[in-house]
Amino acid sequence: MAPAIDYFFAAQSPWTYLGHERFVRMARAAGAQVRVRPADYGKVFPASGGLPLPKRxxxxxxxxxxxxxxFSDHLGVPLNVQPRHFPVNPDDASRLIVAVERDDGADAAxxxxGAVFAAVWRQERDIASAQVLGELLSECGLPAARLEGSREPAVQQAYEANTQAAIDAGVFGAPSYVVDGEIFWGQDRLDFLERKLRSFN
Structure with a gap:
């Protein structure tokens, strides 16, 4: 049976960006089903004892x-450690990812x-901007209508459901990869996730 992975992240997370491409390759190699679940870490942190970055x-x-x-140097993944548009409100980008998964599937999401993460951490773009989000849709070959769709109440409800699912699963940081109830927190735990995925073979 193919494994299923709940992929919880914050759309503005540098750590998720650093691990994203490796994770996608790993999941595909394992034939895993990925549930793409951007969550509101402004609600996850208080529930798990964490602090947002400015309060640390x-x-x-x-x-x-x-x-x-x-990690940027070690992995060969370009990253501006203090990008122009950070901190940034991730909610619109998160809802757009939710809408794309709903309408176009997990691969598109x-x-x-990946485009959203790179926009923040490599390209100095503002993911809170509707114009930038529209550009990212176009660059990914996705319909412009998804931006309007991301404003539907059902999408907000799905975003809230992702957040509650993260809290219920015991997630406290981003990225978190959850397989069979087991959490793998952080892009530096991908080796352990890979071992877990191999156990399904």
Whole structure:
């Protein structure tokens, strides 16, 4: 039986960006079904004891920048550690990903997610801008109408359901990959996720 992975993330997460392409390749190689689940970490953090970045201690904020640079160099994934449009409200981008998964499937949603991450962390683009989101749809070969569709109440409800599912699963950070109730937190845990996926063969 093919494994199923709940892929929980924040649309503005640099760590999700750093691991995204590796994760997509890994999931495809395993024949896994991916459920693309952007979540509102503004609600996940309070439920799990976490703090949003601006409220973290200065030492933690400084070390985060060091680690981002380390992983960017190690993985060969270009990343601006302090991009122009960050912090940024991720909600519109998240809802757009939800709408694309609903109407175009998981592969399209994964492609758009990768484009959203790169827009923030590589290209210095504002993912809170409707114009930028429309451009990303076009660049991914997706219908412009998805932007309007992302404003439907059903999409907001699905976004909220993703957030509650993350909380119920015990998720506390992004990215989190959940397989059979087991959480793999962080792009630096992808090796462990790969071992888990192999166990299904």
């Amino acid at each position: 201690a200065p030492q933690r904020q400084a070390y985060r920048l060091v680690e981002l640079k380390r 994964l492609a758009l997610s």
